[in-house]
Amino acid sequence: MTETHVVVYCDMCGDVYTENTGESICFDSTQQAVDYIQARSAGVGWIYDGDRIWCDGCIAADHCDRMGHQYPDTWQTRKRLLGISTRLRTCMVCGIPEIEALS
Known part of the structure; x- marks a missing residue:
């Protein structure tokens, strides 16, 4: 007997759809x-647009590609080894960090 x-999978990045487990x-x-996916999309962020299925991460990345990142006004400063400090802030939509070295 064969079962199918x-x-x-996300059509953009290939991530597999999972839930709590x-x-x-x-x-x-x-x-x-x-x-x-269509019934659950509001709660989990995955969407089917009639052609492709997109995960929440790819939806956020696409939004930032089109509209630009949305960073908070404040930065977090971190002191690294050898006395080199950096500051960073993270996009509130996609989670990609912006990092700058401080002198």
Whole structure:
């Protein structure tokens, strides 16, 4: 007997869709997977646009590519080994840090 299951992957980065357990969810059909993602999209951030499935990270990165990063006004300063200090702030949308060396 052969069984076929559908697992959801992000079409942009290839990440597998998981929930609390960290394990991929096996669906019985592509339509079942699409219906599930569409029903859950508001809570988990994955979307199906009719053609592709995007994970929350790729949605955020796409937003920042189009609109620019949204950094907070304040920086965090860190002293590194050998006395070199850096300051950083993290984009509130995608999580990509901006880091500058301080003299």
